[in-house]
Amino acid sequence: MMARTEPSQQSGRQSLLADEGMLSRLQHGELGFVPVILALVVVFLVFHFANPYFLTPRNMSNLTLQLGVLGIMALGVSLVLFIGEIDLSAGSVSGACAVVLVLLSAKLGVPGLLAAFSAIVAGAAIGWIHGKCVTLIGAPSFIVTLTGLLVWQGVQRMLVGNQIGQMLINDPLITSIASTFLPGWASLALIAAILIAAGVKFRRIWRVGTGPEMATRMYYFGQAALYPALAIVIFIVLSQHAGVPVLLLMLVTLALLLTILTEHTPFGTHIFAVGGNAEAARRAGINVAGIRVMLFSMCSALAALSGIVAVSRQYAVDSNTGGGNLILDAIAAAVIGGTSLFGGRGRIIGSLLGALVIGSVSNGLDLLGQTANVKSIITGLILLAAVSVDMIARKRRIQSGTAGA
Amino acid sequence: MGLSLHAGSVLALLGDNGAGKSTLVKIVSGVHMPDAGGVRFDGARVELRSPRHASQCGIETVYQDLALCENLNVIQNLFLGREKRQTRGLLRRLFLDRNAMREEAERAFAVLGSRIPSLTSPVSALSGGQRQAVAIARAIVWRSRLVMLDEPTAALGVEQTANVHRLIRRLRDQGVAVLLVTHNMVDVFALANRLVVLRRGRHIAEMDPGTCTPDDVVGAITGSAYAETAT
Numbered sequence: 001m002m003a004r005t006e007p008s009q010q011s012g013r014q015s016l017l018a019d020e021g022m023l024s025r026l027q028h029g030e031l032g033f034v035p036v037i038l039a040l041v042v043v044f045l046v047f048h049f050a051n052p053y054f055l056t057p058r059n060m061s062n063l064t065l066q067l068g069v070l071g072i073m074a075l076g077v078s079l080v081l082f083i084g085e086i087d088l089s090a091g092s093v094s095g096a097c098a099v100v101l102v103l104l105s106a107k108l109g110v111p112g113l114l115a116a117f118s119a120i121v122a123g124a125a126i127g128w129i130h131g132k133c134v135t136l137i138g139a140p141s142f143i144v145t146l147t148g149l150l151v152w153q154g155v156q157r158m159l160v161g162n163q164i165g166q167m168l169i170n171d172p173l174i175t176s177i178a179s180t181f182l183p184g185w186a187s188l189a190l191i192a193a194i195l196i197a198a199g200v201k202f203r204r205i206w207r208v209g210t211g212p213e214m215a216t217r218m219y220y221f222g223q224a225a226l227y228p229a230l231a232i233v234i235f236i237v238l239s240q241h242a243g244v245p246v247l248l249l250m251l252v253t254l255a256l257l258l259t260i261l262t263e264h265t266p267f268g269t270h271i272f273a274v275g276g277n278a279e280a281a282r283r284a285g286i287n288v289a290g291i292r293v294m295l296f297s298m299c300s301a302l303a304a305l306s307g308i309v310a311v312s313r314q315y316a317v318d319s320n321t322g323g324g325n326l327i328l329d330a331i332a333a334a335v336i337g338g339t340s341l342f343g344g345r346g347r348i349i350g351s352l353l354g355a356l357v358i359g360s361v362s363n364g365l366d367l368l369g370q371t372a373n374v375k376s377i378i379t380g381l382i383l384l385a386a387v388s389v390d391m392i393a394r395k396r397r398i399q400s401g402t403a404g405a
Numbered sequence: 406m407g408l409s410l411h412a413g414s415v416l417a418l419l420g421d422n423g424a425g426k427s428t429l430v431k432i433v434s435g436v437h438m439p440d441a442g443g444v445r446f447d448g449a450r451v452e453l454r455s456p457r458h459a460s461q462c463g464i465e466t467v468y469q470d471l472a473l474c475e476n477l478n479v480i481q482n483l484f485l486g487r488e489k490r491q492t493r494g495l496l497r498r499l500f501l502d503r504n505a506m507r508e509e510a511e512r513a514f515a516v517l518g519s520r521i522p523s524l525t526s527p528v529s530a531l532s533g534g535q536r537q538a539v540a541i542a543r544a545i546v547w548r549s550r551l552v553m554l555d556e557p558t559a560a561l562g563v564e565q566t567a568n569v570h571r572l573i574r575r576l577r578d579q580g581v582a583v584l585l586v587t588h589n590m591v592d593v594f595a596l597a598n599r600l601v602v603l604r605r606g607r608h609i610a611e612m613d614p615g616t617c618t619p620d621d622v623v624g625a626i627t628g629s630a631y632a633e634t635a636t
Contacts, residue, residue: 273474283468
């Protein structure tokens with residue numbers, strides 16, 4: 001039971017305590033990242049004991065590179081899930097845009113940066129079409145994007161044409177995305193920047209003074225220390241091999257930007273309002289259709305970016321780029337990371353962690369010499385577990401809601 | 406049909422289903438445009454083009470379903486669609502000003518004398534009465550001059566109904582004009598300064614709850630009162 005406090009007693013607290021109540025939220029079924037972090041720990045321990053090579057810097061470096069395509073797509077998919085829609089087409093869109101990139105760069109000689117930009121714009125346009133179909137026709141996004149999956153896959157295969165096998169790319173910029181590592185000094189500078197940012201945050205928590213009780217304050221210190229500590233550990237591990245991959249930096253930067261957008265801007269609040277109760281959002285004067293179209297567009301643009309990364313990793317594109325289980329893995333990553341399939345609930349960082357779980361399982365099973373079929377089964381079971389945890393937590397939320405009456 | 410509301414008083418609007426109560430509310434809240442006639446607010450004629458525009462004019466509607474987002478927290482719901490942004494710095498203007506919103510929310514609940522467990526807990530964790538308080542607190546936050554409540558106690562128990570009555574009195578004491586649409590005689594006689602009965606879109610009767618009985622009101626709503634006087 002939560003203690004009932006007069007609102008007046010709460011005044012005078014400062015902004016960093018704006019998310020006060022996190023501790024009690026946990027008890028009320030607001031699990032947040034707890035399940036996904038537990039899953040990560042279990043996955044890492046299991047694969048470490050099954051094959052000690054798993055936790056070596058070399059394999060960890062490899063894992064971060066494997067994470068790029070899935071991670072970027074999962075970020076986009078979670079945006080669409082936040083508003084209670086789904087995008088099944090992200091895989092095909094990433095494949096089609098990858099072909100656009102390679103055609104522009106390899107066949108027409110367009111410079112890499114411009115070709116990549118065009119591919120992302122093509123993705124955004126595709127998402128815009130999906131969004132318009134959902135908002136104008138009123139068709140369920142499940143059907144619209146299932147159609148998209150088929151259509152853009154067809155387009156991808158048509159563009160690849162009768163060419164057998166792969167279309168190669170040799171643009172230096174594109175190929176370097178997935179194969180460049182930060183030099184040592186740059187990594188050190190980044191660690192320094194992270195430490196300074198953490199220091200600023202610590203000082204702000206300290207300055208709150210006598211406001212919150214000690215336990216809450218320790219919790220905030222812990223929270224403020226978590227990400228910098230994690231970042232530094234990752235940096236140290238990765239620098240024992242080739243260094244920090246630029247791709248990892250790109251993924252984390254994207255996640256950070258999207259976190260700021262979804263959690264610290266009015267637009268972000270509107271996203272979750274549309275996902276939670278679209279009618280209430282409309283009555284509050286929010287442009288619900290506009291937000292839907294915007295997010296489908298962002299999702300497909302991110303899918304295009306993941307296609308670019310896929311090209312960068314393979315140095316080529318073929319009719320299977322972006323195919324297979326990729327889109328389902330991306331949805332699974334978001335759900336494992338705490339994003340609700342029913343909309344209105346979830347966090348970007350969760351999807352990143354979810355992608356890490358899926359990526360680690362895939363990487364670990366590869367190390368153990370398992371087939372793609374086994375990977376598919378295990379990923380499916382993890383998704384089922386994640387959804388079950390979400391459903392149990394939802395029940396607790398509903399119970400604690402009525403208990404508060 | 407004429408209807409006038411005064412600051413700091415509660416007008417109850419009654420009528421059977423289809424009498425035109427909801428239509429009236431929808432016109433004044435900016436959802437529908439009237440075919441004829443108009444709305445005067447502060448003595449000046451206003452054309453309410455949209456719900457957004459109506460709230461900008463100082464008219465807030467508390468819908469029967471409350472129109473809250475259960476996944477968002479109390480503060481986010483209070484400021485939904487009208488979030489406060491930070492004022493310092495060029496880039497900061499893009500971001501939410503959580504301090505300012507929290508302070509205003511606290512002030513609003515203090516004015517209402519209402520207890521909410523935590524302003525940052527999601528609305529799904531609140532009871533029905535607390536949710537009603539959140540919906541009403543919107544009017545305080547936005548300094549609304551006219552608040553229309555559609556069946557505010559329809560889904561509530563006895564104790565929570567009493568709490569909502571207290572909220573509405575507080576709202577009235579702030580100098581807000583309150584229009585209460587209800588079927589509930591308890592609400593009417595507990596709160597209203599005046600009551601108006603509609604039937605088939607027409608203003609049938611205007612009464613003073615101090616001098617009439619619930620039976621009089623029911624008679625006016627159903628039309629039987631006039632039948633009786635005729636015999």
